[in-house]
Amino acid sequence: MRSSKGSAVAVALAAGIGVAAVPAQADARSATDGPVTITATGHHNGQVRIDVTESGENYLLIDPTRPGTRCATPNGRTVSIPKDRPPGPGSETFTACVDIMYGAQRQWDMLRDWLGRSGPPGNGRNAPAVYDPSGRGPIWGGYVMFGRMPTGGAPATTLDLVGHQFGHLVYQSTPGGTGSGNESGGLFEGASDIFGVLTDHYADHPQNRPNYLIGDSPSLMGDRPLRYMYNPSLLGDPNCYSSAIPSTEVHAAAGPLNHWFYLLAEGANPGGGKPSSPVCGGDPAALTGIGIRQAGRIFMGALQRKTAQWSYAKTRVASVAAAIDLFGPGSAECAITKAAWRAVSVQEQPGEASCAGSTPSPAPAGP
Ligand SMILES: [Zn+2]
CATH class of the missing domain: 3.10.170.10 (Elastase; domain 1)
Structure with a gap:
């Protein structure tokens, strides 16, 4: 969460996930409870x-x-x-x-x-x-x-902020922990925003239609959300990765990850009332999304590959590996994962898997 431009709201998510220190009376239930x-x-x-x-x-x-x-x-x-x-x-x-x-x-x-x-x-x-x-x-x-x-x-x-806070628990509980510094802190916050909008879309509440805004409730911030995933720069957060990210406030440093996730899920010009999303440097010229559920699977697969001191570059490599694992090397999902990273200025990394894998040959024709 963030209270206003540049000032972080402390997220008091205690380290570790054990609940041993919770007062014992708190969870007491009687045999007749149901x-x-x-x-x-x-x-x-x-x-x-x-x-x-x-x-x-x-x-x-x-x-x-x-x-x-x-x-x-x-x-x-x-x-x-x-x-x-x-x-x-x-x-x-x-x-x-x-x-x-x-x-x-x-x-x-x-x-x-x-x-x-x-x-x-x-x-x-x-x-x-x-x-x-x-x-x-x-x-x-x-x-x-x-x-x-x-x-x-x-x-x-709000639904997305509840998903965000518990999303920190997902991130903490995947390999590599949370790391330190503002780049990994930005990935920690962006991951939680992603779990927030995944929750929002899954719930599909009729009075709270899913979107890619974080903290969009009139009683929270008035007519603006805390963050725009499809265009973080609307609130002055970076859309594109740069060497400034490691010294950017963590909720703002989430900007390129949030932007990547929107492009992967929805594309640059999804239509249907969904907002367009700018592409850093104009490359790629066109980008079609794969849907939020599949984007979520790729991101979760990337988190399963997380290592200590996570970075944008490592997230790119891990997400490509996850896309190949889930959809195959020759899949559109692999190519779009890479294209969406390029669209937020995170370029191909050494050791990154190729999407140009072999495609299965068609079944033989004939009797
Ligand atoms: Zn947070």
Whole structure:
């Protein structure tokens, strides 16, 4: 997240994904508790269906089927909704946690159905979310932190931002960790934006149509989002890779990765109401996307190949390897992966696989 141009909002995602330090009482359930799906109203998405745990006169915001997924206060207590008092305006922690549960559940299902991954950490056990309006966060570790936007004070719990925050957990949990410095920090933030829009598109909420804007809710930033993936420069972030990236603020340094992902998924001129996306240096002259789901598979495959101290160059090489693994060396997906990198000024790297692989020969004709 970012509060305003150039100033980073700390993402208090604690190192590691263990949940051992969570207060033990927080997850306590009795034998009579059961899974139930309720309709609830969050802060940003309007009415949503969320899976919760019924317990006496309350609905505990504990996901009954996606292990570890719950929404807690900073003291570790799971937020519960009284059955006779549905959350509405004024009950900020309730409505923010409804947004968080909705986003975490849609993301879990997206990871399973589109990317073949078992929860953000990949081990079938999610980290708990904490909503803390003060922004300080709890003293225990292993949580995914949510708070208010510094500007305006609305909960930073739009669907894409929930996908973004849990997306950090995906990145942390793939090989190589998070690295240090602003270039790898930019890739860390851009990866989370990618998981945010993947979640947005998977959910396809009728009142919140999927797009490639991050943090686009009127109550967050007014008429502008936090980031434009198809054209980061609309907010002054770089569209194209350059030697300045290692000294660029991390959310801005995500610009070329976000831009690459849009070009890979949608192309430069997708039409159909989707925005056009500029191509750095005018090369390639035309670029057709492969769809967000396939783009997501390639990006996930790249993350599986991540090594310590990740860079744009390494991400390019890894994504080409992933595209070949998924679609074959002679595939259009391989060529478009490379073309989209060229379109954000990340050029071919030494040791990068070729897309000019052999194509299967047609089956013999005849009887
Ligand atoms: Zn972030």
